[in-house]
Amino acid sequence: MATIELKQVEKRFGEAYAVKPMDMTINNGDFVVLLGPSGCGKTTTLRMISGLESVSSGIINFNDKDVTWLHPSERDIAFVFQFFALYSHMTCRENIAFPLRASGEEGAEIDRKVKRVAEMLRIEHLLKSRPGGLSGGDQQRVALARALVRKPAAFLMDEPLGALDAEFRETMRAEIKRLHLEQNATTVYVTHDQIEAMAMGDKIVVMSAAEIQQAGTPLEVYYDPANLFVARFIGSPGMNLVEGSYSEGKIKLGDANIYCVPQDWRASLDTTIGTGEVVVGFRPEAVQFSAQGQLGSSVYANDLHGSYSMLHLELIKDNIVNARADRRDRHQMGDSIKFDIDPEQVRFFDPKTEKALQKVAL
Amino acid sequence: MALRSPSAPKQDVVISTRVDKVGLRPALLRNFRAGLAVVAALIMLLPAVWMSMTAFKSRPDAVSVPPKVFFTPTLEGFVSLLTDRRQLSNTELEDYKQRTDLNWMDKLALKRGQAIIGWSEFPKHLRNSIIISVTSTFLSIFFGVLAAYAFSRFKIPGESDLLFFILSTRMLPPVVVTIPIFLMYRALGLFDTHIGLILLYTAFNLSFAVWLMKGFIDEIPKEYEEAALVDGYTRLQAFRKIVLPQAITGIAATTVFSFIFAWNEYAFALMLTSSAARTAPPSLPSRIGTGGVEWAAIAAGSLLFLIPAIILTFALRKHLLRGVTFGAIRKG
Ligand SMILES: Nc1ncnc2c1ncn2[C@@H]1O[C@H](COP(=O)(O)OP(=O)(O)O)[C@@H](O)[C@H]1O
Ligand SMILES: [Mg+2]
Numbered sequence: 149m150a151t152i153e154l155k156q157v158e159k160r161f162g163e164a165y166a167v168k169p170m171d172m173t174i175n176n177g178d179f180v181v182l183l184g185p186s187g188c189g190k191t192t193t194l195r196m197i198s199g200l201e202s203v204s205s206g207i208i209n210f211n212d213k214d215v216t217w218l219h220p221s222e223r224d225i226a227f228v229f230q231f232f233a234l235y236s237h238m239t240c241r242e243n244i245a246f247p248l249r250a251s252g253e254e255g256a257e258i259d260r261k262v263k264r265v266a267e268m269l270r271i272e273h274l275l276k277s278r279p280g281g282l283s284g285g286d287q288q289r290v291a292l293a294r295a296l297v298r299k300p301a302a303f304l305m306d307e308p309l310g311a312l313d314a315e316f317r318e319t320m321r322a323e324i325k326r327l328h329l330e331q332n333a334t335t336v337y338v339t340h341d342q343i344e345a346m347a348m349g350d351k352i353v354v355m356s357a358a359e360i361q362q363a364g365t366p367l368e369v370y371y372d373p374a375n376l377f378v379a380r381f382i383g384s385p386g387m388n389l390v391e392g393s394y395s396e397g398k399i400k401l402g403d404a405n406i407y408c409v410p411q412d413w414r415a416s417l418d419t420t421i422g423t424g425e426v427v428v429g430f431r432p433e434a435v436q437f438s439a440q441g442q443l444g445s446s447v448y449a450n451d452l453h454g455s456y457s458m459l460h461l462e463l464i465k466d467n468i469v470n471a472r473a474d475r476r477d478r479h480q481m482g483d484s485i486k487f488d489i490d491p492e493q494v495r496f497f498d499p500k501t502e503k504a505l506q507k508v509a510l
Numbered sequence: 511m512a513l514r515s516p517s518a519p520k521q522d523v524v525i526s527t528r529v530d531k532v533g534l535r536p537a538l539l540r541n542f543r544a545g546l547a548v549v550a551a552l553i554m555l556l557p558a559v560w561m562s563m564t565a566f567k568s569r570p571d572a573v574s575v576p577p578k579v580f581f582t583p584t585l586e587g588f589v590s591l592l593t594d595r596r597q598l599s600n601t602e603l604e605d606y607k608q609r610t611d612l613n614w615m616d617k618l619a620l621k622r623g624q625a626i627i628g629w630s631e632f633p634k635h636l637r638n639s640i641i642i643s644v645t646s647t648f649l650s651i652f653f654g655v656l657a658a659y660a661f662s663r664f665k666i667p668g669e670s671d672l673l674f675f676i677l678s679t680r681m682l683p684p685v686v687v688t689i690p691i692f693l694m695y696r697a698l699g700l701f702d703t704h705i706g707l708i709l710l711y712t713a714f715n716l717s718f719a720v721w722l723m724k725g726f727i728d729e730i731p732k733e734y735e736e737a738a739l740v741d742g743y744t745r746l747q748a749f750r751k752i753v754l755p756q757a758i759t760g761i762a763a764t765t766v767f768s769f770i771f772a773w774n775e776y777a778f779a780l781m782l783t784s785s786a787a788r789t790a791p792p793s794l795p796s797r798i799g800t801g802g803v804e805w806a807a808i809a810a811g812s813l814l815f816l817i818p819a820i821i822l823t824f825a826l827r828k829h830l831l832r833g834v835t836f837g838a839i840r841k842g
Contacts, residue, residue: 227736233733233737235752235755236756237756246738
């Protein structure tokens with residue numbers, strides 16, 4: 149088990165940054181998810197931790213020991229690849245035993261360990277077959293078994309569920325989470341799927357454009373996004389973001405709406421914005437419908453999501469916000485509807501820096 | 511809870527009912543295709559079959575007009591290919607007929623009034639062919655696979671220039687360089703040596719092997735080795751345990767091509783060898799020497815010459831047919 153620490157680690161391919169200098173600490177036993185859109189440098193980060201990619205500069209520590217220039221085989225890690233990387237010329241049993249053979253373990257010991265991990269992942273019946281003919285879910289189980297058969301310092305997983313059908317993905321998601329809880333092994337898990345990240349991570353590191361945007365617990369990145377990117381990226385749909393002009397505790401949203409800033413936010417907006425543009429952010433579930441609501445809008449569309457419905461409201465002309473509503477409420481297209489924003493759940497962003505404003509303690 | 515009642519028919523067997531697989535027209539089409547394949551095979555194989563028959567014909571049968579399809583097989587052709595003989599005088603002939611220590615080859619020669627005085631050069635030439643082809647094929651594959659792996663996996667400065675340079679050695683028709691190579695070989699003492707031909711064939715095949723193997727190794731996802739690297743193997747171990755087994759199809763194909771080139775090569779073998787290292791291809795036509803063409807002997811020689819190539823191709827056919835299917839990784 150290991151604590152992994154990245155200090156000013158960066159990677160350039162030619163002139164272009166794949167990963168800009170980044171600091172990150174992954175505590176022993178944590179399940180950390182690297183989340184970000186495709187091409188933002190997640191895989192590169194993971195490969196630098198594994199040693200498969202050399203760093204352009206910076207230091208990587210495992211348990212305070214500098215491993216920056218160690219060969220992957222000397223780092224005691226297990227890597228699960230997106231496309232499984234199972235050896236088609238070996239049976240599943242041989243595939244799983246492969247890492248153990250590297251360390252020269254005894255035959256009986258290898259058999260025992262393979263059997264144990266196969267039981268854990270419920271793939272005993274597959275051991276004799278070759279991976280080529282198995283379903284995606286089964287191949288992924290074998291790949292996980294190959295990673296789990298050792299007790300490595302850390303598990304690194306690069307979109308391990310990306311190649312699976314949606315149906316399998318949820319099963320395997322739960323399975324990986326359960327395995328992590330059982331083993332309590334340090335895990336770095338890469339995905340571009342924010343739902344997966346929210347469901348699995350103890351901690352989420354949101355990346356974009358080769359940089360860390362925010363690192364925090366799922367609740368932190370969901371409720372307190374550090375910037376506009378995170379606010380948009382996390383949640384489905386993302387946070388509603390409406391730009392307006394602020395002055396003296398009031399934000400003018402479009403022509404018709406004035407939003408009164410909650411008292412505890414005023415100091416912050418007065419000091420950082422003063423008078424000028426500000427972005428109001430709120431999650432769909434922060435919308436509170438009421439006939440006396442201070443914001444007026446008209447219904448643009450209404451999607452039924454089973455237990456609730458998602459209203460698309462035109463708050464300002466051509467600016468649609470999403471609001472979660474009871475599925476039994478009837479709304480016609482074009483109805484006007486008034487609502488408030490839960491003062492606990494409203495957030496503000498500076499449109500120039502794109503950063504979230506912090507509440508100032510009174 | 512199973513909703514199906516106990517009497518419901520079980521549907522274990524699913525029979526394909528693709529419309530293009532049943533009915534009269536597809537059946538006809540299938541037979542037509544099979545017939546076509548048989549005809550094509552016959553046309554291709556006829557010369558080989560005729561050659562094999564001639565190899566077992568006696569001298570008169572081999573040249574009879576019209577050609578004989580049914581004949582009494584004899585090993586005469588092989589005996590005259592593999593041995594040197596001398597014509598016996600009448601007195602000697604009587605003498606020989608009395609002897610009891612004659613083996614079957616001597617007896618066959620005696621029918622034509624000849625006595626065997628030793629092995630011919632042909633077995634030696636055939637052996638030379640085997641030594642030279644096998645060694646040069648092994649060397650081409652060995653270095654070819656290593657070079658291809660390096661080109662495929664590492665950033666090599668001037669990689670594309672190097673690859674082009676390697677390929678460019680194939681752009682000149684080899685015959686053009688026979689004279690300079692002949693002079694060089696004489697000066698270096700490589701004339702009529704095994705090493706000489708091995709080096710030459712390896713040089714010719716290597717460029718080919720590098721290009722072909724690079725294609726095959728490029729197809730093997732690098733994640734395969736990376737998985738082995740993180741699992742605690744060195745790069746060399748990963749190469750041996752993962753890349754080589756995965757590249758076996760490519761290695762088989764390259765082996766067959768390289769071997770057949772070295773095995774068949776005629777022009778350089780003729781120019782660069784005289785006796786010690788002479789291979790079978792230039793040896794065969796030299797039998798059309800004095801005293802009429804011995805068709806049976808030449809056919810026998812061609813047949814023997816054909817066999818190693820057939821054995822090799824047959825032994826590797828599974829890999830050649832299997833194609834490049836690396837099951838477990840799906841490219842995204
Ligand atoms: N070997 C490489 N050579 C050049 N550029 C690369 C290489 N690997 C990745 N990149 C670039 O680095 C960036 C980050 O890639 P990657 O880490 O794979 O992103 P992600 O995994 O988040 O989708 C991309 O722009 C990609 O094109
Ligand atoms: Mg990636």
